[in-house]
Amino acid sequence: MSRPPTDSALDADSIGLYGTDLEEPRQRELLTTGEIPVAVYGLGKMGLPLAAVYAETTGNVIGVDVDPTVVETIEHSESHVVGEPGLAELVAQQVEAGRLEATTDGPTAAERARIHVVIVPTLLDDANQPDLTTVEAVADDIAAGLTPGDLVIAESTLPPGTCRDVLGPHLASRSGLEPDEFGLAFCPERTSSGRAIRDIRGAYPKVVGGIDTESTRAASLVYDELSSNEVHPVSDATTAEAVKVFEGVYRDVNIALANELGRLADELEISTREAIETANDLPMCQLHDPGPGVGGHCIPFYPHFLLSRMDEPMALTRTAREVNDAMPSIVVDRLERELAAVGTELSEASVVVLGLTYRPGVEETRASPALGVLAGLRETGADVAGVDPLVDPADYGARAVDREDLPRESFDAAVLVTPHESFGGIAWADLEPMVVLDGRDALGDLAGDAVAERHRIYTLGGSSDGTAPQGRTDGERDGGADPAAVGRTDGGDDV
């Protein structure tokens, strides 16, 4: 355990915002001069940026994380989160100015803080039921130090009803306080990796919903100071929780539609990507991009926050999950077909998967489509390797290969699942001719014509430039790969 928070950082005599009769300007002054200490629980990809922006706004933040290496990194004025512009600088600045510190000691931080911000993950158990264990563990820490007037803010995405039915009663029973002695509001993170600081500082209106009117008021005041955008108070915490989950369900269903339409490209012998992008000329049409699946610990999980609890059948949301979850196996089927067309059995093939994380530049593999692709390939008996700049493919059952070493290897196929920027450096011209399945229509941007000149490309859903999945005509591909490997194949049955 790291050292406990110091008195210099947090003042035990501070006031709370919930139920205070101080004038509003005085409340704002106390908040922004560090006299209302803040604790942020969970210092991950979103928690660390949030803690840093809270520190920038209030000057008095203690971050709590169960992972001692996370805490040590922050104590050394560094950020453990990669690919987040401005974060390392902001963390260094705030820690060095004594405005942000970190600890593994949740209960001690809770005793000193008057605003408690929860930003730990909410995952699913094996039966796809929301797993609130981590949020409840943090609630236990907070309850150990909860005092009348404190405000608890949940930013972790939660199943609608969680603040009202689970978190509020949990905090009250563990702290011994009456429910109306402390505030509780749900204020969702409308943020995205790679732009977290910008988003938190106010890219979008900040939604605030309390379990009572005073919670909504107090949390609105906090975010009015923290965010440059407007605060959007909603009727209650459950509505705010629903807003966040609805945003995620919209995205999941929309991507499922894009994937369903994308799969038609083979039968129609067109680029459905071109068709989708052109349809989006109309402002009322906002089709998303087809791809090899939906990953990360957010979008694939949020639909289950409703599916697991609602009596309504929610057939569309459920089907969208199924469509998106099926995409990795569609990728494997398409690859099998493309290899068969050049006379190679997938079960006998050696395949390299490019990009294991769920998004380029984000060190996260939970629910990543690449894991499904790897599993599907292994099931066929193929020899599977992986390349990723952020994670070790060996941890996911694939032989790890460095990007620079690819020319020394011999593969029958490559599958691009996640187009990390560094893949722009792959020496395609030096690789033996092979089948390259581009799951994201990213090869053109990453490598120009270098891939098509030498390899047989299959682009899932086709390319934005109008090229159908199986690529250009034989004539356009001349001069590169084995002629047998570049012939256009039959579309075959759509899988």
Ligand SMILES: NC(=O)C1=CN([C@@H]2O[C@H](COP(=O)(O)OP(=O)(O)OC[C@H]3O[C@@H](n4cnc5c(N)ncnc54)[C@H](O)[C@@H]3O)[C@@H](O)[C@H]2O)C=CC1
């Ligand atoms: N990553 C994203 O793009 C977005 C995430 N969110 C939501 O934000 C929440 C957090 O997500 P991330 O920061 O991405 O997660 P993350 O997995 O990057 O980080 C979570 C952190 O919480 C720590 N932790 C686990 N148990 C803890 C405990 N009992 N006490 C204190 N710390 C604990 C972990 O050690 C880790 O550092 C989730 O509910 C997620 O749905 C919302 C919008 C965007």
Ligand SMILES: CC(=O)N[C@@H]1[C@@H](OP(=O)(O)OP(=O)(O)OC[C@H]2O[C@@H](n3ccc(=O)[nH]c3=O)[C@H](O)[C@@H]2O)O[C@H](C(=O)O)[C@@H](O)[C@@H]1O
């Ligand atoms: C619109 C948007 O950018 N949503 C964010 C989303 O963040 P996340 O990091 O999960 O990224 P995402 O862009 O939704 O991608 C999720 C997955 O879906 C895939 N994906 C995404 C968009 C698309 O058109 N097609 C597609 O296949 C991605 O490749 C990825 O595997 O989920 C976050 C969350 O709700 O936690 C949310 O705050 C973020 O705003």
